[in-house]
Amino acid sequence: MRILGIETSCDETGVALYDSEKGIIAEALYSQVELHAEYGGVVPELASRDHVRKLLPLIEEVMTQAKCTSAEIDAIAYTSGPGLVGALMVGAAVAKSLAFAWGVPSVPVHHMEGHLLAPLLEDPSPExxxxxxxxxxxxxxxxxxxxxxxxxxxxxxxxxxxxxxxxxxxxxxxxxxxxxxxxxxxxxxxxxxxxxxxxxxxxxxxxxxxxxxxxxxxxxxxxxxxxxxxxxxxxxxxxxxxxxxxxxxxxxxxxxxxxxxxxxxxxxxxxxxxxxxxxxxxxxxxxxxxxxxxxxxPQLRYCTDNGAMIAYAGYQRMLAGAESDLKVQVRARWPLSELLS
Known part of the structure; x- marks a missing residue:
């Protein structure tokens, strides 16, 4: 099973491809640190616009890295919350659109579950x-x-x-x-x-x-x-x-x-x-x-926001039977305690 993961909750645009047999086979990450540095913090509107500019090129980069076609993708996982609403909407809209075009399920992922599961990508991983x-x-x-x-x-x-x-x-x-x-x-x-x-x-x-x-x-x-x-x-x-x-x-x-x-x-x-x-x-x-x-x-590169953790969390959600319709819904606030199996 191959899951494409998309992360756009704040100021990093992350994309990764997880293979259930091989692990992470391709990934790309763009940080907006320089964009927001002059303001001393993240400007939500600027973050959203930059995700719009960077997300599709990063998806193309990851697919090229993996030498993978859309026909080989089994699902698209995306960060549904919590995070900046505008930034989340960019990732969700792209994920839903690609899922519709490619005829695969889309899987909403809780951002903090992504972080929680990131160490499971390592060897050895915690049980x-x-x-x-x-x-x-x-x-x-x-x-x-x-x-x-x-x-x-x-x-x-x-x-x-x-x-x-x-x-x-x-x-x-x-x-x-x-x-x-x-x-x-x-x-x-x-x-x-x-x-x-x-x-x-x-x-x-x-x-x-x-x-x-x-x-x-x-x-x-x-x-x-x-x-x-x-x-x-x-x-x-x-x-x-x-x-x-x-x-x-x-x-x-x-x-x-x-x-x-x-x-x-x-x-x-x-x-x-x-x-x-x-x-x-x-x-x-x-x-x-x-x-x-x-x-x-997790590895140091997976401590901050990234697409790999979303792809892997999406895979685990798929195993649990989770997927969603084409309605674009995100949650700025989403307590981890409300996450259903």
Whole structure:
């Protein structure tokens, strides 16, 4: 079975072709980072227009890479939500149109299920049951995965997602866009002993997250440094970046440890853009070793949005009997807990 996957939920246009016997056989990705950099964040209308320009050429590129014709495609999977409505509509409309023209089913895919399943493209891949930490610009969730398609949300962010907090803090510190990677680079020059930021919500029961208070604490620290003689220095920025990153990573690690202990699970899957953070990977590796557990990640290129995860999630949806009619429907908000098998 061959599934063409289309991802257009935000600022990456991703296309990939998944073969049930060979895995990902072709893929292409276009990032809009340069387009949005001058605005310091994603501009939805510009994102939608760029998907319109790039999607069909990328599909042609992938089909050419794979030496595949439309007659060899069994289904088209596309991101149906959550995400930017305009961006989602571009992918959905193209997917539905091609499905109609090629006489194949179209399969709507939940963006976060795509991230959750991305580590299953690796060898070795985790077997369910496992705990998944989904940590990206728009979501921070701990999910108990009893089997593919069966998800129980154990905890999630009550305000900003971890990736969003990274981006906003980077902007606050004048580190540019995209903020998460820029802040991580700045933190490499930071003094780990200068500041100690709070670890939000780790002193109370439960597995929910909250990063808005940490963001405010960071802002106050920045303002204190700026008010000192000499103003805000480059070293101040590096030290604040280190303290902020350390606090977020520690919080994520502590909540993952709690989730493993409470469920008795021995496998942890970590996916989403923030899963590429080196400090997070280091601390989780140390934690799972002590817990006698294992941790799994997607390849670095599959941590951010991509077509491969959508193609694979679409394949799993096909196995479960999911497909849709030609009506173009997307969801800007779509809780993973509402995803039906």
């Amino acid at each position: 369910a049951p496992f705990i998944a930490l989904l940590v990206s610009g728009g979501h921070t969730q701990l999910v108990n995965v009893t089997s593919i398609g069966h998800y129980d949300i154990l905890g999630e962010s009550l305000d900003d997602a971890a990736g969003e907090a990274f981006d906003k803090t980077a902007k606050m510190l004048g580190l540019g866009y995209p903020g998460g990677p820029a802040l991580a680079v700045a933190a490499e020059g930071g003094n780990p002993d200068r500041f100690r930021f709070p670890r939000p919500m780790v002193d109370r029961p439960g597995l929910d997250f909250s990063f808005s208070g940490l963001k405010t604490f960071t802002l106050n620290t920045r303002d204190d440094c700026a008010a000192a003689p000499g103003g805000l220095t480059e070293q101040d920025v590096a030290d604040i970046a280190w303290a902020f990153q350390d606090a977020v990573v520690d919080t994520l690690m502590l909540k993952c440890r709690r989730a493993l202990k409470e469920t008795g699970a021995k496998r942890l899957v970590v996916a989403g853009g923030v899963s590429a953070n080196r400090l997070l990977r280091q601390k989780l590796a140390e934690m799972v070793l002590k817990q006698r557990a294992e941790v799994f990640y």
